[in-house]
Amino acid sequence: MDQALPPFQVFLEDHLDPVRAFLRGMVGPTDADDCLQETFIAALRAYPRAHAGNLRAWVLTIARRKAIDHQRARSRGARPVAEVEHLVDRANSAPAADSEAIAMNPRHTAIWAAVAELPPGQRAAIVLRFAVDLRYREVGEALGTSEEAARRNVHEGLKKLRRSAAELKEMTR
Amino acid sequence: MTDFMEKLATRASEEGLLDVAYATVDTPVGQVVVADTMRGLVRVALPGERLDNVLDQLVEDISPRVIAYPRRLDEARRELEEYFEGKRQRFELALDWRLSTGFYRRVLRATAKVPFGEVITYAEAAERAGSPRAFRAAGSALGSNPIPIVVPCHRVVRAGGDIGNYGGGPELKRFLLELEHAI
Numbered sequence: 517m518d519q520a521l522p523p524f525q526v527f528l529e530d531h532l533d534p535v536r537a538f539l540r541g542m543v544g545p546t547d548a549d550d551c552l553q554e555t556f557i558a559a560l561r562a563y564p565r566a567h568a569g570n571l572r573a574w575v576l577t578i579a580r581r582k583a584i585d586h587q588r589a590r591s592r593g594a595r596p597v598a599e600v601e602h603l604v605d606r607a608n609s610a611p612a613a614d615s616e617a618i619a620m621n622p623r624h625t626a627i628w629a630a631v632a633e634l635p636p637g638q639r640a641a642i643v644l645r646f647a648v649d650l651r652y653r654e655v656g657e658a659l660g661t662s663e664e665a666a667r668r669n670v671h672e673g674l675k676k677l678r679r680s681a682a683e684l685k686e687m688t689r
Numbered sequence: 690m691t692d693f694m695e696k697l698a699t700r701a702s703e704e705g706l707l708d709v710a711y712a713t714v715d716t717p718v719g720q721v722v723v724a725d726t727m728r729g730l731v732r733v734a735l736p737g738e739r740l741d742n743v744l745d746q747l748v749e750d751i752s753p754r755v756i757a758y759p760r761r762l763d764e765a766r767r768e769l770e771e772y773f774e775g776k777r778q779r780f781e782l783a784l785d786w787r788l789s790t791g792f793y794r795r796v797l798r799a800t801a802k803v804p805f806g807e808v809i810t811y812a813e814a815a816e817r818a819g820s821p822r823a824f825r826a827a828g829s830a831l832g833s834n835p836i837p838i839v840v841p842c843h844r845v846v847r848a849g850g851d852i853g854n855y856g857g858g859p860e861l862k863r864f865l866l867e868l869e870h871a872i
Contacts, residue, residue, distance in 0.1 A: 523744040523755035525711075528694070549693065556697055560706045563753055 519568035524560060531572055532556075534648045535579050541643030542583035551586050555579045576648075576658035580640055587636075630680035637661075638673030645670045690757065698758035708752035711744070712759035714766045716773045718861055721838070723765045726751065729783030730765050733836050735857035750788060769838065775868065778805035780839045788835035795819060796830035803844045806869045810848045832856060844871065 521527070535555060539548040558578050559566075566574055631639060637659065644655045645666075656666035701707040709731070711724040719736025722743050731751070734743040747755050759766070764782060771777035789797055799817035803809055809817075815827035831842040837856055843865040847853040852872070855862035866872045 520745070521748060521753040523748050524753055525744065525756050526741075528697075528756070532693075552693070553697055553700065557700060557704070557706070560701055560754060560756075 521563065521566060521568045522571075524563055527559075527563070527571055527575075528556060531575050534572065534650075535575055537647045538576060538579055538640075538643055539583060541647040542580070542640065543586050547586060547590075551579070551582045554582045554585075558582065570657060573654065573657035576644065577660065580659065583640075584636060630677055634673050634676060638669045638676070641666050641669035642673045642677075690759065694757070695760075698756050699760070701754075701756060702758060702761055706754060707756055707758060707761070708754040709747050710756060710758035710761040711747075712757065712762040712766060713740075714769050716769065718773075718857075718864060721769065723762050723769070724755075725762060725765065726785045726787075728785040728787075730836060730839060731785040731788060733838055735837055735861065737857060765839075772838070773868070782839060784836060784839070789830070789833065792818060792820065792823065792826060793830035793833060796827045797834055797836075797840050797842070800831065800834075800842055800845060801840045803841060805841075806871050808844050808846045808866070808871050811845055811853070812848065814845050828854070838865070841865075844869075 522530075532552075536548060536552055539551045539555070542548075543551055555575065555578050559575050562578075631642070634642070640659055641655055644650045644658055645652070650658065652667045652670070653663045655670070656663045659666060659669075661669070698707060698710070702710065705727065707727075709724050709726055711722060711732075714721045714723060716736075721736060722732070722734035722738070722740055723730065724732040724734075724743075724747060732743070732747065734740075744755055768777055768780050768782060772780070784801075786794055786798070795818040796814055800809075800814055802817075810824075811827050811831070812821070812824040814831065815821055815824040818827060818830075820826070827845075831845050832854065834840055834842040834856065837843070843855060843862045845853070846866075852859060852862050852866065863872070
C-alpha cells in the first residue's frame with residue numbers, strides 16, 4: 517500500500533529551509549524567494565500525485581527546474597550569488613570564511629561569477645552537496661542522476677572553482 | 690506564521706489550490722481547530738483532539754492540500770469567539786457537509802436548526818431526520834459530527850434529563866448548555 521502523504525503544511529515546514537538554501541545557491545538571495553514561491557506553488561499543484569517515499573528529491577527537482585527557468589528568463593549580466601568561497605572552504609574542511617567579509621570582498625564577487633559560469637549540472641550538484649548538505653546519493657536523486665555522476669559533477673565543479681580561485685590569487689597578489 | 694507562508698497560502702487560495710485551510714482558536718475550554726474548504730466550514734475539532742491527527746484525517750477524507758491559513762477562517766474564528774463570550778446565538782457560516790452522508794447528514798442538518806438555548810432528545814433528532822425509530826443511529830450520527838459547536842449536537846440530550854454523551858466529553862457538553870442557559 518502507498519504511504520500516505522503528509523498534510524502539505526507539514527511537507528512545507530519540513531522542506532522549506534533546504535529548498536531555500538538550494539535556490540539561494542542557484543539564483544542568489546535576491547531572486548531566491550520568488551523562485552521559492554514558484555517552487556512550492558508548483559509542488560502544491562502536483563502534490564496529490566506525489567509519492568510519499570522521497571518528497572525531498574521530488575521538491576528539489578521542481579526547484580531546479582524553476583531555477584533554470586529563472587536563469588533563462590534573466591539577462592546574461594545577472595549573476596548568482598552563492599557563497600562559493602564558503603562552499604570551497606567546507607569542501608576542504610577549512611574553517612568557514614566570515615560571510616560579511618565575503619560580501620565586501622571583490623575577489624569573492626569574482627568567485628561567485630565563476631560559479632555562475634559552471635555548467636548547470638555542476639552548479640546544482642555543488643549547491644546541493646555543500647549548501648543543502650545532501651549526501652552524494654541524495655544529490656543524485658534530486659538531479660535524476662546516479663550517485664557516481666553526482667560525485668563526478670561536484671568534483672569537476674570544485675576543480676574549476678579552485679582553478680578560478682588560484683588565478684584570482686595570482687591576479688591580486 | 691511567516692510572511693513567506695502567508696503569501697504562499699494567499700496565492701494558493703486565490704488560484705484554487707488550497708483545498709483545506711485551517712487555523713486554531715483559543716476558547717475558554719481550550720484550543721479548537723477550524724478547517725474550511727472552498728465551499729465552507731468543514732471541520733471543527735474540539736480540545737483534546739490532536740492537531741496532527743485532525744490534519745491526517747483531512748488528508749485522507751478530502752485532500753493532501755492542507756495548509757494553515759488563518760485569514761480564510763477569520764469569520765469562523767470571530768463567530769466562535771463571540772459565541773464563547775455570550776455575544777452570539779447563531780452562526781452565519783457557510784457549511785461544507787461532505788464529511789457526513791445519508792442518514793447521518795440528515796440528522797446533523799436537522800440538529801443544525803435547533804436554536805440556541807433549546808434542547809431536543811435523540812428520538813426527536815431521529816424523527817426530524819425522517820426515521821423516528823432510529824434514535825440509536827441518531828446518537829451515532831451526532832457522535833460523529835465533524836462540525837461540533839457550530840452544528841450544535843450538544844443540544845441533543847437523553848429523554849430522562851441526563852445530558853448524554855459528547856465527543857468532547859460530557860463536561861464540555863454541560864459547559865456549552867450552561868453557557869446557553871439551556872440547563
